[in-house]
Amino acid sequence: PTQSPTASPTQSPTASPTQSPTASPTQSPTASPTQSPTATPTAAPTPTPTVPCFNKDALVVMADGTSKAVHALRRGDLVSVDPHKLHIHAKVLSLVEAPLGVNGGGAMTDVCELAPGFLINPTHPLLLNGTRWIRPHWEFACDIKMHFPSLFNIILEEGPHHTVNIQGFAVATLVKYPVGVPMIDRPYKMEQYRIVEQSPKFATGHVVIDTQKFLKVKMDWQLANPIAAAKDSHQVSSLPPVSSVHSSHMEL
Numbered sequence: 001p002t003q004s005p006t007a008s009p010t011q012s013p014t015a016s017p018t019q020s021p022t023a024s025p026t027q028s029p030t031a032s033p034t035q036s037p038t039a040t041p042t043a044a045p046t047p048t049p050t051v052p053c054f055n056k057d058a059l060v061v062m063a064d065g066t067s068k069a070v071h072a073l074r075r076g077d078l079v080s081v082d083p084h085k086l087h088i089h090a091k092v093l094s095l096v097e098a099p100l101g102v103n104g105g106g107a108m109t110d111v112c113e114l115a116p117g118f119l120i121n122p123t124h125p126l127l128l129n130g131t132r133w134i135r136p137h138w139e140f141a142c143d144i145k146m147h148f149p150s151l152f153n154i155i156l157e158e159g160p161h162h163t164v165n166i167q168g169f170a171v172a173t174l175v176k177y178p179v180g181v182p183m184i185d186r187p188y189k190m191e192q193y194r195i196v197e198q199s200p201k202f203a204t205g206h207v208v209i210d211t212q213k214f215l216k217v218k219m220d221w222q223l224a225n226p227i228a229a230a231k232d233s234h235q236v237s238s239l240p241p242v243s244s245v246h247s248s249h250m251e252l
Helices: 187-197 213-225 226-232
Strands: 059-061 067-069 078-080 089-099 108-116 116-120 126-130 132-134 144-148 150-156 165-167 170-173 206-208
Touching: 078 165, 089 213, 150 206, 187 213, 213 226
Parallel strands: 089 206
Antiparallel strands: 059 067, 059 165, 078 089, 089 150, 108 116, 108 144, 126 132, 126 170, 165 170
C-alpha cells in the first residue's frame, strides 16, 4: 500500500510586525518670555521754592497793644512775638523786602488771607497755639492769586522767640540760629540770614534782597536733600522743649 504523501505543513507566513511609525514629538514652540518694559523710576521734580513772606500792609501787634503796618516798622520798634505770650516782646532789627518778577516789576502770587488785610505765602511757617508748626496751606484756604511788587519778612533781635504777632497769628521771622526749631532748623536759612546781615543796609533797618539769589540757596539745599525737603513740606511738627531752642527768628 502506498501512503498518500503528507505535505509538510506550511505555516502561513507571519509578517514581522511593523510598528506604525511614531513621529518624533514636536514641541510647540515656546516664545521667549518678553518682560513688559519697566520704566526707569523718575524722582518727582523738586518744586521751585517760593518766597515765604507776607504783604507790606499786614498789621503787626506792638508791645503796647497798638498795631503798625509791616512796611512802617523801624529798627528798634518793640513788637509782640506771640498772641499767646503777650508779655514777651522783641526789638526789630530789620525789614527784609523781596522784590518779585523780572527787574522787580512784580508778579502774580498765590497767598492765603488769614485775617482781613493779612496775606501770607502758603508755605510760610506759623506757630499755632504755641505748640504746632504748620504751613498755612495745610489748614487754611489759599485760593487767592494777587499781584505783588514785593513781599516782606522781619528780623528781630536774638532771643528765645522766633515769631512775630501779626493780627493774632505767630508768624515765623527770619532767624540767624534756628537750632532745634521744627521747619526753621535748616542750614540754608542761616546762609540766607547771612546774605541779609552782610548787606550795607542792614544797619539802617531795611534790606532789599536779590530774591533769585536768596531762593537759589534754598533750591540748592532741596536738590541735595530731597527726602528732608519732602518731609519739610508735608509733615506737621510739634514744638520741642524750650530748652532745646536756641535764639532767634526765621524764614524766607
